[in-house]
Amino acid sequence: MYLRAFSILKNEDQAYISSSKLAERLHLNPPQIRKDLSYFGAFGTRGIGYPVASTAEQIRGILKLDVAQKAVLVGAGRLGTAIAEYPGFKMFGFEIAAVFDNNQSKIGTKVGKNIVEDIAEISTIRQRDIHLAILAVPADAAQSVVDMFVGCHIKGILNLSPCYVVVPKWVKVVTIDIAMELGILPYYI
Amino acid sequence: MYLRAFSILKNEDQAYISSSKLAERLHLNPPQIRKDLSYFGAFGTRGIGYPVASTAEQIRGILKLDVAQKAVLVGAGRLGTAIAEYPGFKMFGFEIAAVFDNNQSKIGTKVGKNIVEDIAEISTIRQRDIHLAILAVPADAAQSVVDMFVGCHIKGILNLSPCYVVVPKWVKVVTIDIAMELGILPYYI
DNA sequence: TAAAGATTGTGAATGTGAACACAAACACTA
């Protein structure tokens, strides 16, 4: 979140930003921002604020987003293709480097800049220096694909299916359950 | 999350589930589950566990998902159409009741079971008993569409664009930033 | 009908994150 904010400020040619000004933008409290940033070092200069460009690069380095990150996408359905062509990954330096599906009618077609490959060939990503995966398959197929990932040196998984998946402790999973996020809204109405 | 778990258990024809069994499934601790559920009432029976069917209905009622919830989708791009045809909303009783876009070439086409309407006609949803909105437009258009929502009695917004939007305090916004969720993964690798 | 076994519901303790207030440090000015 802070990386996004500092990147936008950089595009606006702001040289410095204070915690109070940044707090307004992000709808946070100034002390919260200072505490968060101070966990990873002292980026700011007292009396002035945080230097936008260098802080952005510092955060980018901490998140390991300073090197281009390749990701594999499994599932070339509607959600998968939408993800593959989503322009927002660029800001964080992500590149969809391969797309897989199990549907024969989709294999060989083009999604974004990638040709859809057969899921049976998933093990070839081991030679392609890919350690991130995006999972956009139906819930009942999620665990079996995750098991394939684990055998292919994948270390981080963005799971877009509404289910828990079991992984070894060296694999990090982030799950986005869109229906659940929508499901909490009526409660507040 | 609990509603999803209890719904799945119901489909599996389980009559009762104990907090310890449920904790295994959800990767939580048993006391956590009991505390969470007890905030909204005493659903379980001691010595036995929680009755699956009735607890599911209780939670559904608390979340106000026992009545069909209509939602309007704005943005008939790749992400929007993927959302419109996503089968996962059914479990929570959601229905995409209208789709809008500002692109003349998309207006009139069919997305899911809806005909895409012109965003200029958004105010017509006031007569259609719709109080939820899904926002799938580029970031630079998000705030202006949100302002339209506020004028149309929308009370809950699922924002899929990577930006903060300003709303009156009676409107609840949930933002899903897919790129940001992916962005945290390399840090843990 | 009483005893045993199981599981919930909840008060207390523990841990964690957010908010506050102030000292430290920097830039600017006279």
Added chain:
DNA sequence: TAGTGTTTGTGTTCACATTCACAATCTTTA
């Protein structure tokens, strides 16, 4: 070079969420 104004970094306080432990209560069985 000293003084003023501003903003960071952080020790402390506070609030909340999680975990624990146990009493309460239900079903089952003899």
